[in-house]
Amino acid sequence: MVPKMRMIANKGLLQIFFALLLVAIIMFVSNYMVYRNSISGIYNQVSENNKLVVKNMIRTFDDSFKNINDIIYTIQLLSYNAWKTGDGNVDMSDAYMTYSNLRSLASSSEYIEEVIVFHNGSDLAITTSGTIQLPELLRKKYVNPSYNSEFWKTLAKTKHPLKVFPAEAYTDDSPVGVSRKLIPIIGSNQISELNVLVFLNYDKMLRHVNQESMMKGTSLIVMDQNRNMILNTEDKWNLVDMLYDLNLGTNQEETLKNKDFEYNVFKSDYNGFMYINKTPYQFADMESVSGVNRQIMMIAIACAVLLSALLSLYLYRPVRTLVKLIGIRDAKGADYRQIRSGIARMQEENESFKTQVDVFRAEMRKAVFQNSLLGISSPKETEQRMQRYFPEFAQSGYFVLAEFRLREKNEDEKGSSVWLEEMAVSIHGGLQGTGETVSVFPTGYGKCYVHIGIRRAADREPIVKQLRAFVRQVKEEAWSGLSSTVAVSRAFAAEPANCHKAYRDLTDCFEYRNIDSDDAVIDFQTIRYTWKVYAPLDDIEKASRFLVIGNVEECVSIVRDIFAKNEERHIHRYQLVSVAKTMLYDMLKHLDASDVEPKHIVALEASFHVETEAATGSDDIRDALIRSIRAIGETGGKAGQKSKLDPSSIARYIATHYYKDLHLDHMAEKLETSPKYFSNYFKKTFGINFIEYLNKVRLAKASELLKTTEQTVAEIGEKTGYQNSSTFTSTFKKYYGISPSDYRKNSPPEAPPSEGGINK
Structure with missing residues (x-):
C-alpha cells in the first residue's frame, strides 16, 4: 500500500498526468469551438447557397409558365376549329387535327399532365387522348369538390386572363381511387373563343424546378399576382398568420425575420408572382445532432482522462531512468524543473565537448599542415592522421601557398596568439572566394600560412593579383598599424609531399627578395637573383x-x-x-x-x-x-x-x-x-x-x-x-x-x- 501511495504522490508522475490531461482538455475545448464555429459558418454558407437555389427555381418556374402560356396561345391560333359551325356540332376532321397538335405540344413538357380544349357552345372536349364530353372527363379523371365541370364552364363564359389555380388533389373514378396533386391553369379567352385548360403534375413540376436542391427544413410558397397561394411545399404553414406577421413590402427581393425563421421573398419580373422561401435559423434536426455530438465529446473526455492515466504510468519509467542518468539523487521527489536543469547542464557539457572536439580537429589539421610544410617523416599514427585531415584543406587539384608575416609597427614583440587568431579570421574573410578552398593556419611569431586550392595551375596568376589587391586594401584600412609582408609560392599538385616544396618557395621568397623592393607581395616567380654584394x-x-x-x-x-x-x-x-x-x-x-x-x-x-x-x-x-x-x-x-x-x-x-x-x-x-x-x-x-x-x-x-x-x-x-x-x-x-x-x-x-x- 505504501509504495502505491508513494507513486501517487510522486511529483514527476503527477506532472505527467496533469500535463497530458491539460493537453486533452485543450484539444476538447478547441474542437468544441471549431465545431460551434464550423456549424455556424456552414449554416451561413448553406443559407446563401439556398438563396441561389431558390432564385434558380424561380427562373425555372417563370420559364415553365411562359412555356404553358405559349402552348395555350399556339392552340388558340390553330387554323383548325372543330366548333366553327356554331350550332354545337363538331367537325371531326378539324377535331382530329387539333388532337394531333395537342399531343405534339403537350409531349414537349414532362410536367404537363393533360391539355383540354373546349368551347362554350358544346360539351365536347378535345384532349391529348382524343375527344370526350367535358363533364364525363372531369367526373372520371379529375374529380375535385371545388373544381367540377360546372365551375369550368361557368368560368369559360366570362372573359378572363390566364389564371393559375392552387395545387390540389384530383382523383379518378377507379375502384382504387388514384389521387394526384395537380395545378390547373386556364388560358385567357379574351382573344379567342376556345378555352384551354392545362393540368400540371405537382410532383413533376417540383422535380422540374429541382426542389430537392433546397436546404433541408426549408419551405417554398408560390403566390400569384393577387396574393392567392398556388403552391406550398409545407402543409402546416399558416399563410394568413405569416402574411400578417411579415408585412410584405413592394421590393423585388426582401429578407424578413420572424420568430425562429427567416423569410426570403422574391417577386417575379415575368408575371408578378411572389415566391416566399422559409428558412430556419439552424439546420433541421440540429438538436439531435448536437445531442449525439455532446455524447461523443463526453466519451472523448472520459477516454482522454483514462489515456492520460495510462500514458502517465507508461512514461514514468523512462523519466525515472532519465532522472538517474542526469544525476538527481532523490528520484522520487524530482520534478520537471530539476530534470530540465539537469538536461540544460548536459547540453552545456555537450556544447563544451563539441567545442573541444572542434578545437582538437583544428589543431590536428594545423599539425598535419605543419608536418607537411616541414617535410617531417611521421610515424605510422601521424601518417594515418595526415591521410585523414589533409584532404579537408586540399580538395582541389592544385594549390598555392602564401605566407603572411605580420607585426605591429614600433613594437619589438610579435603579436599574441589572440591577436594572430583575429588576423587569421580577417585573412580568411578577405580571401574567401579567391580560390575553390581557402584555409588559414596561424603558427605564431606573427606568421599565418594560407593554403589556396585552385582547379588548374594556370589559375595562379589571378590568385596573385587578388592577393595584392587584398593586401593593398587592408594596409590602407584595417591593418594601418601593422607591418605586413606576403610571399606566394608556385602552383603545385595537391599532394602532401608538395607542401614542403611550397614552404621552401616561401623561405626563398623572404631570403632572396630584393632588399630595396617596396612590394608587399613577394612572388616567387618574379625573383631576380644577384651576387653583387658590397662588403669592403x-x-x-x-x-x-x-x-x-x-x-x-x-x-x-x-x-x-x-x-x-x-x-x-x-x-x-x-x-x-x-x-x-x-x-x-x-x-x-x-x-x-x-x-x-x-x-x-x-x-x-x-x-x-x-x-x-x-x-x-x-x-x-x-x-x-x-x-x-x-x-x-x-x-x-x-x-x-x-x-x-x-x-x-x-x-x-x-x-x-x-x-x-x-x-x-x-x-x-x-x-x-x-x-x-x-x-x-x-x-x-x-x-x-x-x-x-x-x-x-x-x-x-x-x-x-x-x-x-x-x-x-x-x-x-x-x-x-x-x-x-x-x-x-x-x-x-x-x-x-x-x-x-x-x-x-x-x-x-x-x-x-x-x-x-x-x-x-
Missing part, C-alpha cells in the same frame, strides 16, 4: 676601430655608407643580413677580451638575430645593426672604466698617436704593465700582434692620404709614423701588394677603397 673588409675594420676608440658616430657613418651601396646593387635580403652579421661579429670581438660578462654579449647577439629575423627591409636591418653598435659602444665604455687594460682605451690611444714612435715598452709603461704581458694581452684581445695592428692603422691613414692629397710618398710615410720612405714603401707593399706610387695611380681621387681584403 678594410671599411668594416675601420668601422670596428672607430667603435673601439669610442667614435660611434664615425662607425655608424661607415655602416650607413655600406648599406647604401648595397641598396644600389639590389642585393637580396639574406645577403645584406650576412654583411650586417660580418660587421657585428668584427665589433663583438673587442668585447670578448674585455671585462664584459659573456651573458651580456650573448644577449646582445641574440637581440640582433631576433631583430634581423623580423626585419622586412634594408632600413630595419640597418637600424638593428646601429642599435647593436651603440649598445657595444656603451658596454665597452663602461667596462673600460674598471681597468687600464681596456681594448677601447688601447685602440683609442693607438688611433690618436699612431704617427709617434710607438713600441711595446712605451705601451707597457703607459698601461702600467710589462711588455711581455701587454704583448700577450694585445694578441689575445685583437687577434693580431701589436706591430701588425699598428701597421694597419698607419697604412689605412696613408692610403687615404694617397687618394685624397698631393703629398709625396716620403711626406705621407713620415706623417704616418715611419722614419724613412723605404720602410714605408716596403711595409705598404707587404700589406697592399703594390707600392704606394702604384696605389695612387690605380686609385682615382675620392674613389672608395678596394673591396678586397688586406693581404697579410
